[in-house]
Amino acid sequence: MVSYKLLCCISANGMAGSLATLLHDGVMNPAEVVKQRMQMYNSPYKTVLECIRTVHRTEGMGAFYRSYSTQLTMNIPFQAIHFITYEFMQEQFNPRRQYNPSTHILSGAVAGAVAAAATTPLDVCKTLLNTQENVVLSSVNVSGHLSGMANAFRTVYQLGGVAGYFKGVQARVIYQMPSTAISWSVYEFFKYALTKRELEKGTPC
Template identity: 80%
Template sequence: MRLAGSMATLLHDAVMNPAEVVKQRMQMYNSPHQSALSCIRAVWRTEGVGAFYRSYTTQLTLNIPFQSIHFITYEFMQEQINPHREYNPQSHILSGGLAGAVAAAATTPLDVCKTLLNTQENVALSLANVSGHLSGMANAFRTVYQISGVSGYFKGVQARVIYQIPSTAIAWSVYEFFKYFLTKHKMEKRTPF
């Protein structure tokens, strides 16, 4: 089961990392890209395929603690507010939202470094006297610290938490609903009339 989860994460991030690079470059202030396709072409032509995977190890490093904190917090909250583990939409929504918020806040420094690697933001690189392209998580951590100190690791933490709360609340409530529905349906099939 753990191997399957690990392989799913590796494949997911391999596919989604290039999409994240394009999304973040298009979201940059004064982005020169008018469409996703033009962004892909420009990055490919000027930086090569490696630019789409510059933050891949950072993304993997981000997902491991995020998912760990997320699941641990969800399980802890369920033990506190739903100890009998009954189907209770309110407890699933509350636990899921809080789990996403805690995991998002705790892993924001990794997300900030991933964003810097993906965007190669010129102003930030100039402030840190970085010429060429920034690569590697250690370099991203040093650069963020050099530019903004410890507070730089938590830029956007509120937005990230606000984004994750409904996302994880919905995911957990849907998961718990289908688990309940399928288990109940299976039990009804077994029960003779």
């Protein structure tokens, strides 16, 4: 049974993660748009600056934030699922919350995998909004620029049905598992090392 203390911890982490995500995505969303456009097959952009200038000139500043709401809709539940799964795994395998690298790596990997799989449909829609691939849009008779998460969801369904929402799910999970495992294990290591140093000094943490 999930303890009251664990629920409070999850709530606090979820709130902090949500606020951090709002600020992080506000800064990083334009960078994600540029990255994805340069990664497109036969991308017309040769440099980052050329991509920024061309997109700004032809589509306006709004193009860099067309997928912002989708990004938030994806990242907030991703972080919530991520933290909840990590805390749950730790409760199962390391209930005393001691420094234990193997449980931190395992919990981090599972948390990343679950969060990545659950939010893949949102990632697919975000990518479509960011890239605005003409071949894709013309194949479903979309003229102009695709905007809004609802439109992106409809377009993805038109293109590939339910399976279309999970395109690339294996690659996304494989990418996130080592990423979150490394992040949590490094975080737990430094928390342990710093706490141990403070205790040795006799300073209360």
